[in-house]
Amino acid sequence: MRTLYHSPRSRSDTIVALVRMLSADVALREVTIARQDGTGGRDPANPHPEGKVPYLTDGDEAVRERGAIILYLTDAYPAAGLGPLAGEPGRADYLSWLFYYQGIMEPLLILKWANVDHSAIAAGLRDFDTMIERLLEPLRHGPWLLGERFSAADMLCSSPFLWFAEMLPEDPALRDWVARCGERMSAVAA
Numbered sequence: 001m002r003t004l005y006h007s008p009r010s011r012s013d014t015i016v017a018l019v020r021m022l023s024a025d026v027a028l029r030e031v032t033i034a035r036q037d038g039t040g041g042r043d044p045a046n047p048h049p050e051g052k053v054p055y056l057t058d059g060d061e062a063v064r065e066r067g068a069i070i071l072y073l074t075d076a077y078p079a080a081g082l083g084p085l086a087g088e089p090g091r092a093d094y095l096s097w098l099f100y101y102q103g104i105m106e107p108l109l110i111l112k113w114a115n116v117d118h119s120a121i122a123a124g125l126r127d128f129d130t131m132i133e134r135l136l137e138p139l140r141h142g143p144w145l146l147g148e149r150f151s152a153a154d155m156l157c158s159s160p161f162l163w164f165a166e167m168l169p170e171d172p173a174l175r176d177w178v179a180r181c182g183e184r185m186s187a188v189a190a
């Protein structure tokens with residue numbers, strides 16, 4: 001049996017929504033986490049090596065980091081069509097967005113929030129405006145990151161802007177995309 005360790009109002013909300021969209025037979029196990037405001041605390045029931053969420057266990061195996069969990073789940077539950085499978089059109093873009101989120105977007109967003117700047121950051125990650133430009137390239141031509149096809153990559157890449165709306169630039173294509181993603185997620189939550 002697969003189990004998703006999650007905590008409400010955290011990054012794991014995206015994965016809980018995905019589990020519901022996939023109608024996946026994944027047990028949802030709520031745990032506490034240490035919050036940045038000093039509340040909460042690590043939950044001994046959470047097997048994540050750092051006490052974080054989301055964390056997905058599947059028998060003897062475990063997956064951490066949202067991009068990896070998303071890929072694991074959309075491959076495991078293909079009927080919902082929320083991620084192109086190996087060999088299908090859009091697979092390359094799908095993988096690229098999931099890994100771009102983990103490798104570039106999330107670090108850049110944290111660094112921006114922390115107001116940290118260094119030439120090594122630009123060399124390795126570029127910068128916030130470049131990241132926004134990458135997102136806008138597909139969104140100027142279609143409703144979703146993969147063009148006409150909504151995928152779990154939209155859920156992952158829009159998630160920080162749903163939480164931190166003040167980080168969202170004024171661009172209408174970007175704002176409309178985040179709103180569309182939010183509508184999909186709240187429809188599932190309802």
Ligand SMILES: N[C@@H](CCC(=O)N[C@@H](CS)C(=O)NCC(=O)O)C(=O)O
Nearest residue numbers: 010011033034051052053054065066
């Ligand atoms: N890069 C990870 C981040 C996971 C993460 O930092 N989750 C936070 C909740 S938003 C957490 O569990 N924090 C508890 C802690 O740092 O101990 C992912 O996207 O899955």
